Amino acid sequence: MHKKVIPILCGAMLLPASQWAVAAVDKLPATNSVKMGAAEEVCSEFTDAKWRDAQVIDGVEIQESRMCNPDNPAEIAAFVKGTNNISMSTLMETQLAADAITLGEDMDGDGDPDHYIIKLEIAELNGHSPDMKDPTTTFDIAPGIQPTFWVYAPKTRDMSTLSLYEPVANPLLRAPSPTIRVEQGDIVWLVLENSHYFPHSIHLHGVDHPYMDHSGEGNDGVGQTGQMDVLPGQSKTYVIKPRQPGTMYYHCHVQPHTHIPMGLQGMFVVEENRPNNWVQVFNVGNGQVRHPSVAVKEKYAAEYDLHYQSVDKELHEMVRSANDPRIVARRMNQEYDITDASPDYFMLNGRSFPYTLRESLILMEENKKVKLRILNGHEEAFAMHIHGHKPMVTHYDGVDNGPNSYIKRDVHGMVPAQRIDLELSGVDDGLNSFGQGVWMFHDHVEKSFTTNGIGEGGDISLVVYKGFSDEKGIPKVHGMSLAPYFTREFWQGKYPAWQDYDAWKSLGLPDISNKKQVAFVPPPPPPLNTGDAAAKAEAAGNQPSFIGQLLYGLILGGLSYVGFANRQRIMAMFKK
Incomplete structure (x- = not known):
């Protein structure tokens, strides 16, 4: 019988628990539905659709x-032929200056020019102006996010903005600084025209x-x-005749701990010498090289430049803190401490996700190979990971490892300032590729997934196989909606990422x-009077004394001991 009594007693004790649980659930507040905000189109008509052809x-x-x-495409033609060799109608479809790229004679008779004069300016993006409240010459890395940048840019004509009434930077002025391409063995005059208010230079790293x-x-x-640094308004010509091909680097070497992170860094590619090798001198905005070199086309279906960099808000906001360059210089050179820096924004080719989807995709076809040139422009280590593939590294810092040393992983x-060349193969064999689809790629240092601490953002982009994007080039994804990522509210931390799941x-x-939660305040003690004192004394007199409580405890303890000692007899009684 006792075997039934004990479960019944325990069950009776737990009966109120269901009521407690219901009461707890009933007290939970309702979900507050946060409005997503106005979402940009994933791909509006930014450009003429014919540009894609x-x-x-x-x-x-x-x-x-x-x-x-x-x-x-008109800019691509100018980058390849030089602004001195294209038609006036083509030049007028760009904002390039007439002397931005001057290509000279074919001195060795191999069908391509052997002397380049390339002119660079320095532009400030999202800068401060005393004439307006908001930044000017704007460049958004993600919805509503506008860090200040300094960038090298091809020499341009006309305004730095789209118009007098639109503060948006013209397309040639953007982050990152453009990739520069020349041919092995050619004479190159790289002219820096310092259009900025600080001294600068160009160091040809590697x-x-x-x-x-x-x-x-x-x-x-x-x-x-x-040499002396190039002062504002001055120019400097760097003369080179590179003997070795490879993926190199260029950057400012004036106060490099601030000027490089501000954006004065870019990829410099020396292409292998081939006959009739007209290279694309600039790749503005990086990404796809739409006129690959002869040597690249011998092995690959396409080529992409991938420039990774990050932003410390503290540094980039200093530039907008004053109108006087002397004050800005003091804050950047004397007060800013890079050893305390913490990156807030992570970018691929000058943009953070979701804007990377508009211009920094890697487009693949089954059984085809593409060449990726990658620059780690961060101040920290970088870990390149491409879902669904194991690309092979062929070059480190522009040096061919040799087939016996190629590594597939x-x-x-990559350490800071390092470059690697990767071969990405679309062969579906479970090693090179896991098959066609839409595959993410990113820096696998986890904070690089974020934009100002909010994920998923940062330098995320996609490998998209042919047939997996629409007519505008937007990937056909099958997961969650991308709309929240195209709102300012999401990156301001106002929108719960999982709300609409x-x-x-x-x-x-x-x-x-x-x-409102009201803080607990204990009630004040009631005022004492003689009547209350007498009542309390009487109540105290009715309370058992310490000796009485002790005896009461001893009696209960004794009874408990007797019950425990005779437990078998008591249990036998229940069995009857």
């Missing part, structure tokens, strides 16, 4: 680009160049060893706006 302009073959926001030029001036871009680590918004925010 393969075409020939002034004799320059331009590859197809099924991106939402492709490069202007590029074959003499310490001094033919006139005896420093040629390394370092003020402490070879799914994560490729189900119909009842179970993972939204609790509605506590009308339920």
